[in-house]
Amino acid sequence: MVPQIEDINEVNGHRASSTNQKVKKSAWRRWLALAIASMAVAALLISGFRDRIKARANLQVETAQVALTKVSVVTPKRTAPAQEIILPGNVQPFISSPIYARTNGYLKSWYFDIGARVKQGQLLAVIDAPEVDQQLAQSLSNLNTAKANLALADITKNRYQGLIKTNAVAQQDVDNAVGSYNANQAIVEADEANVKQLQALQSFERIYAPFDGVVTARNTDIGDLIDSGSSGGVKTDMFHMVQPGTLRVYVNVPEEYSQGVKVGMTADLDLAEFPGRQFQGKLVRNADAINVTTRTLLIEVDVDNPSGRLFTGSYAEVHLKVPSRASTYLLPVDTLIFRSEGLQVGTVRDGKVALAAVTPGHDLGNEIEIVAGLKANDQVIINPPDSIISGQEVQIVQATLPGDSR
Secondary structure (H helix, E strand, O other): OHHHHHHHHHHHHHHHHHHHHHHHHHHHHHHHHHHHHHHHHHHHHHHHHHHHHHHHHHHHHHHHHHHOEEEEEEOOEEOOOEEEEEEEEEEEEEEEEEEEOOOOEEEEEEOOOOOOEEOOOOEEEEEEOHHHHHHHHHHHHHHHHHHHHHHHHHHHHHHHHHHHHHOOOOHHHHHHHHHHHHHHHHHHHHHHHHHHHHHHHHHOOEEEOOOOEEEEEEOOOOOOEEOOOOOOOOOOEEEEEEEEEEEEEEEEEEHHHOOOOOOOOEEEEEEOOOOOOEEEEEEEEEEEEEOOOOOEEEEEEEEEOOOOOOOOOOEEEEEEEEEOOOOOEEEEHHHEEEEOOEEEEEEEEOOEEEEEEOEEEEEOOOEEEEEEOOOOOOOEEEOOOOOOOOOOEEEEEEEEOOOOOO
């Protein structure tokens, strides 16, 4: 019986040991599962935190980007070595002259009307001046009388000078004869001068063309009273004449271009009556002084007009190619900032605003010249906000290259 009991105990011990092993294995599996679950939960938590941190960082970046001022920029455009400027000009004749009367009277006849081409010395009109004619006739009579008296005085003087040699007359009589001769000679000279004066006035009754040209105005007609202005009245402007073979075009050049215009340079003219056609002229002189009122330099451009197709008094657009300054750039006018510090533009450097003071040149309408304060590679802000300041971070959303259309 004893061996059976021991066998039973051995069996029971083996069973108990097996049960303990199973319990330990089960506990290990539960712990491992719990550990794996904890690790999974921790991983999920860490992943969630990381996503939230990343999302927050991304949100901060997006918020910062949204907060940045968005700007468009343009690069300055360098001006051409010879810039063409277009200025208004007044076309005038080479010679222009009003023709006045030099004697009083009535217009007897005229021979040329407006538009007539006349030669120098051609008769334009005749004035009837009977008073001058009568005065001349009277002066001629007086001159003849004076000459007769002078001849008689000459005979008397010669006779007395012959008689004095024989003491037939007194010396006083000789002196009186010589004095009478000298007085009559002076009267003759005065009368001759008066006759010449009246003859000159009579010659002014005929009006002649002073030069080859065109009659542009006739202001009197037959029977009109002609006043020379010699008596204090208003002078009668009878004709106007111009010489259109060569035309003078006067142009006022702005002061900033005054050093670029030189005598001898060519200029092209556009006239409204000749669309699509240009006429070439030459700069022949300038005033050598800036007008203090307009701040411009007056220049004269001469244009040959042998056929007379160009009319005097016309308006012309004068094209001048003026050498530009080496550091001159062009910018759109909407890049300018007007502040108490002076004229400025906003440039972008390393993502930040840098305000630059600039010196303007000529205003070309949509564009303006900048003669100082810019570099060729500057990125200039278009339509800068009023609140923009130096050092402000901005975001470039559009960049325009020089010459691109905007």
